[in-house]
Amino acid sequence: MTNDELQNLVQKISQQDFKRSFKHQAIFNVRLRTTGGRYILKTHNLEFNPKMISVPEFEAIIKHELVHYHLHLMHKGYRHADQDFKTLLAHVGGIRYAPKLAISQHYWHYQCENRHDIFRIRRFQVTHYRCRQCGGRLQLINRT
Known part of the structure; x- marks a missing residue:
């Protein structure tokens, strides 16, 4: 999946589940290790871990980051502890935590x-x- 395909997928999920358009940039960031993605407050862009593409919950990870995005732009509680965040996340079917990736250990x-x-x-x-x-x-x- 390329960054353009990711951008289209994020825009499609945003329109379907949130009934709002996604007007910023969604890209892959190879430096992300344990997290599925992150929302950048200053630029409103979304970054995703490319290793999470193969995980079945990848769309739920996108929904999680879009919850941060839309709530922040609406000036509501966008943090994990806020009730607005918990309610909207449950409504759209996002996941709270990123799934663990299997790390192969050599001995x-x-x-x-x-x-x-x-x-x-x-x-x-x-x-x-x-x-x-x-x-x-x-x-x-x-x-x-």
Whole structure:
């Protein structure tokens, strides 16, 4: 999905669910990590996490950001704790929190002389360490 397709999707959702037009810019921001999107108060633009496209709740994330957008422009409570925000979010079917993304974690697999397995997230120099169970020397097997 490109930024132009995102812009069209946001405008379509805004018109269908809010009965209001979206007059600003909606773009992807690759620097967003844990959040689904954000509303920028000064420019009224919306930014979305491109990793969230594959999530089934992506339209609900767009609705969440549009709730911030429309309530702020109407000078109503646009923050998460405000009752106006909670009411409108429930009315349009948006979600309160972004879903967790599955993060693949890689581990380094080490083995000592007596075949004890050791898994670590960070790689280390095997000459500086010994096995905690038997005191044997370690050897790097592979990265899993």
